[in-house]
Amino acid sequence: xxxxxxxxxxxxxxxxxxxxxxxxxxxxxxxxxxxxxxxxxxxxxxxxxxxxxxxxxxxxxxxxxxxxxxxxxxxxxxxxxxxxxxxxxxxxxxxxxxxxxxxxxxxxxxxxxxxxxxxxxxxxxxxxxxxxxxxxxxxxxxxxxxxxxxxxxxxxxxxxxxxxxxxxxxxxxxxxxxxxxxxxxxxxxxxxxxxxxxxxxxxxxxxxxxxxxxxxxxxxxxxxxxxxxxxxxxxxxxxxxxxxxxxxxxxxxxxxxxxxxxxxxxxxxxxxxxxxxxxxxxxxxxxxxxxxxxxxxxxxxxxxxxxxxxxxxxxxxxxxxxxxxxxxxxxxxxxxxxxxxxxxxxxxxxxxxxxxxxx
Ligand code: F6P
Numbered sequence: 001x002x003x004x005x006x007x008x009x010x011x012x013x014x015x016x017x018x019x020x021x022x023x024x025x026x027x028x029x030x031x032x033x034x035x036x037x038x039x040x041x042x043x044x045x046x047x048x049x050x051x052x053x054x055x056x057x058x059x060x061x062x063x064x065x066x067x068x069x070x071x072x073x074x075x076x077x078x079x080x081x082x083x084x085x086x087x088x089x090x091x092x093x094x095x096x097x098x099x100x101x102x103x104x105x106x107x108x109x110x111x112x113x114x115x116x117x118x119x120x121x122x123x124x125x126x127x128x129x130x131x132x133x134x135x136x137x138x139x140x141x142x143x144x145x146x147x148x149x150x151x152x153x154x155x156x157x158x159x160x161x162x163x164x165x166x167x168x169x170x171x172x173x174x175x176x177x178x179x180x181x182x183x184x185x186x187x188x189x190x191x192x193x194x195x196x197x198x199x200x201x202x203x204x205x206x207x208x209x210x211x212x213x214x215x216x217x218x219x220x221x222x223x224x225x226x227x228x229x230x231x232x233x234x235x236x237x238x239x240x241x242x243x244x245x246x247x248x249x250x251x252x253x254x255x256x257x258x259x260x261x262x263x264x265x266x267x268x269x270x271x272x273x274x275x276x277x278x279x280x281x282x283x284x285x286x287x288x289x290x291x292x293x294x295x296x297x298x299x300x301x302x303x304x305x306x307x308x309x310x311x312x313x314x315x316x317x318x319x320x321x322x323x324x325x326x327x328x329x330x331x332x333x334x335x336x337x338x339x340x341x342x343x344x345x346x347x348x349x350x351x352x353x354x355x356x357x358x359x
Contacts, residue, residue, distance in 0.1 A: 005034075005035050005036060005111060006035065006036045006037075006038070006108075006109055006110055006111050007026070007030050007035060007036070007037050007038070007110065007111060007112045007113070007114060007306070007309060008037075008038045008039070008040050008047075008053070008105070008108070008110045008112070008113045008114070009023055009026050009027065009037060009038070009039050009040070009056065009072070009113070009114045009116070010039070010040040010041075010043050010044065010046070010072060010113065010114075010115055010116065011023070011043065011070040011072045011073070011074045011116045011117065011140070012043035012044070012074055012075065012078060012115065012116070012117040012118075012120070012121035012124065013043075013074060013075075013076055013117045013118040013119075013120050013121045013140070013141070014074070014076060014118065014141070014142075014286065015068070015069055015070055015074050015286055016118075016140045016141055016142050016152070016153065016154025016155075016157075016158075016286060017068050017142075017153070017154045017157040017158075017286065017287075017288065017289060017290035017291075017294055018140070018153035018154050018157070018290040018294040018295060018297065018298035019069065019070040019072075019074075019116060019140060019154075019298070020061075020064040020065065020067045020068075020069070020070060020071055021064070021065045021066075021153070021290060021294075021295045021298035021299050021302065022116050022138055022140070022153070022298045022299070022301055022302040022305075023039065023056065023061060023064065023070070023071060023072065023116070023302065024061040024064050024065055024299070024302065025298065025299040025300075025301070025302025025303045025306075026114050026138075026302035026303070026305055026306050027039075027056035027057075027060070027061045027302075028058070028061060029302065029303045029306035029307070030056075030306050030309075031056075031057075031058060033306070033310065036055070037055075037056040038053050038054065038055055038056060038108070038110070039053070039054045039055075039056045039060075039071070039072045040053055040072065040113075041053065041054065041072055041073050042072070042073040042074065042075050042078060043074060043075050043078035043117075043121070044078050044080045044101055044124075045075065045078055047101050047104040047105060047108070048080065048083070048097055048100060048101060048104065049104075051073070053108065054072075065295055065299070066289045066290070066295065067289065068286075068287055068288045068289055068290070069287075076120070079120070079124055080096075080097045080098045080100075080101045080124065080128070081096050081097075081098050081124065081127060082094040082095075082096065083095045083096070083097040098127070098128065098131060101128070102128075102131060102132065102133060105133060111134065111309070112134040112135065112136065112309040112314065113125075113128075113133060113134065113135045113136075114135075114136050114138060114302075114305045114306070114309070115128075115135055115136070115137050115138070116137075116138040116140050117137070117138075117139075117140055118139070118140055118141035118143070118145075118146065118152070119141070119145065119146060119334060119337065121137075121140075122137045122139065122146065122317060122330060122333055122334050123334045125137045125317075125330055126315075126330040126331055126333075126334050129314070129315040129330055134309075134314045134315075135314060135315065135330070136305045136308045136309055136313075136314060136316055136317070136318065136327075137305075137316070137317035137318070137330050137333065138301045138302070138305050138317070138318055139152045139153075139301070139317055139318070139319065139333065140152055140153060140154055141154060141155070142154045142155050142157070142158035142185060142186075142192065142285055142286055143155070143185065143186050143187050143189055143191060143192070144186075144189070144191040144192070144338070145186070145187065145188070145189040145191065145337050145338050145339070146317075146333060146338055147332065147333055147334070147335060147336055147337065147338045148317065148319045148328040148332055148333045148338075149317070149318075149319035149320045149321070149328075149333070149338075150319075150320045150321065150322055151297060151320050153290065153294045153297040153298040153301060154286070154290065154294055155191065155192070155294070156291055156293050156294050157285075157288075157289075157290045157291045157294045158184070158185065158192050158196075158285040158286065159192055159195045159196045159199065160291050161281065161284055161285045161288075162182065162184045162192055162193075162196030162200070162235070162281060162285060163195075163196045163199045163200045165182055165200075165279070165281055165284075166182055166196060166197070166199075166200030166201075166202055166233060166235060167200055169182060169233060169279070170200075170231075170233060173231040173232070173233055174230075174231045176231075176275065177230035177231050177274075177275070178231055178274065178275045178276060178277055179221055179231070179232045179234065179265070179268055179269070179272070179274045179275070179276040179277070180231070180232070180233050180234070180276075180277050180278075180279070181234045181235075181236055181261040181264050181265055181268075181276065181277070181278045181279070182202075182233075182234070182235050182236070182261065182279050182280075182281060183236050183237075183238055183258070183259075183260055183261035183278065183279065183280040183281065183282075184196060184235060184236070184237060184238065184281055184285065185237075185238055185281070185282070185285050185286075186207075186208075186237045186238060186239060187238070187239055187257065188208050188239045188247075188337065188339070189207075189208060189209070189237070189239065189337065189338070189339050189340060190205075190206075190207020190208055190209050190210075190237040190239070190240065190339075190340045191340055192237065192285065193205055193206065193207050193235045193236065193237035193240070194207055194237075194340055194346055194347065194350070195346065196235060197235035197350065197355065198346060198349060198350050198353070198355070200233070200235070201233075201353075201355075202233045202234060202235045202355060203220060203224060203232045203233050203234065203355060203356065204217055204220050204221075204232065204233075204234040204235070204355065204356045204357075204358060205234070205235050205236075205350060205355055205356070205357055206234065206235070206236040206237060206240035206260075206264075206357065206358050207237045207239075207240055207340055207357065208237055208239040208240050208241060208247070208339075209339050209340045209341075209342050210342055210347075210357040210358070210359050211240075211241055211242060211243040211244075211245075211359070212240060212241075212242055212243070212357065212358025212359060213242060213243055213358060213359065214242060214264075214267050214268075214271070214358070215271075216356065216358045216359060217234070217264070217268065217356070217358040218267075218268055218271040218272050220232065220356040220358070221268060221272045221274060222272055225272075225274075232274075234264070236260050236261055236264060237260075238257040238258055238260060238280075239257050240260055243359075247260065248260040248263050258280060258282070259280070261278035261279065261280050262278050262280075264276075264278070265277065265278040297320060300320075300325050301318045301320075301325060304318040304325040304327070305318050308327050313327050315329060315330055315331075316328060316329055316330055317329075317330050317333040319333070
């Protein structure tokens with residue numbers, strides 16, 4: 001039997017709906033075993049003296065299951081192996097603070113860390129685990145691009161938001177006989193675009209896994225014109241790109257994607273002569289309450305992570321493997337990105353329904 005008594009929980013990387021549900025489930029599962037739970041603020045900053053460590057009591061985690069964001073705060077600039085330190089000249093130097101972090105973790109007497117994060121945070125968790133930190137990862141991201149888990153929490157909420165937007169755009173597209181392009185997130189994967197596009201009955205879905213040809217996209221618009229359907233709804237993943245081309249970056253240096261819907265709108269209106277409008281949903285997809293299934297996954301993940309700690313199963317990530325939640329090695333989870341299978345049944349369903357991928 002494990003002698004664990006004190007666990008820490010943190011949230012790293014971009015937020016996703018459901019983070020607070022994981023925090024609550026992990027904290028309560030620990031408390032109900034007679035353990036103590038603590039929250040490290042802003043990923044690892046709380047352990048590096050740049051933020052707080054707070055006790056996660058019953059009161060602290062009360063009434064948070066349905067809340068978006070994270071009560072612990074998060075950052076995309078908190079890698080302890082490459083910690084950003086501002087220099088007097090305004091530049092940033094990267095410093096390895098992982099030894100300091102390990103020492104702080106021990107000094108606080110933590111027996112395990114539950115690290116809730118996406119691919120970047122899980123990679124950090126894997127490195128810390130290799131350094132000897134007792135750690136369990138929980139897969140979070142609206143992108144759904146983590147290997148080894150059928151779903152990450154937050155993804156279905158993003159799909160819901162995108163589908164709702166597509167539904168709403170149908171009536172205005174039809175009224176004005178326009179082409180409407182919705183840009184959704186997902187980084188280098190097309191999970192959100194595919195799921196929301198199929199659920200929202202889009203006419204064209206563009207995803208990074210299937211590079212498109214703009215001529216084929218325009219042909220679909222014109223084909224609909226000929227059929228008397230004078231409007232077209234398109235969903236473009238932010239990371240989609242044309243055959244032989246590359247994705248559109250909002251900030252190329254920082255590799256921040258964004259802007260494909262505007263580029264497509266111009267090309268499509270020039271080629272087809274159709275009035276075209278573009279809408280990027282951006283961070284709307286990450287904000288607000290998690291839908292019920294995301295809450296459920298998040299709560300299951302939080303409880304399962306504590307169960308792993310209790311069993312001494314460390315260096316792992318909890319993963320949804322229906323009908324169960326199981327643990328897989330962190331190294332396996334970060335070994336590659338989970339991309340949309342182009343020969344999978346959702347793509348096949350879209351094609352069967354006459355949707356175009358622009359290929
Ligand atoms: O990984 C989640 C995600 O929302 C991606 O879909 C998107 O490309 C990125 O984060 C946006 O990051 P930021 O919040 O830094 O703008």
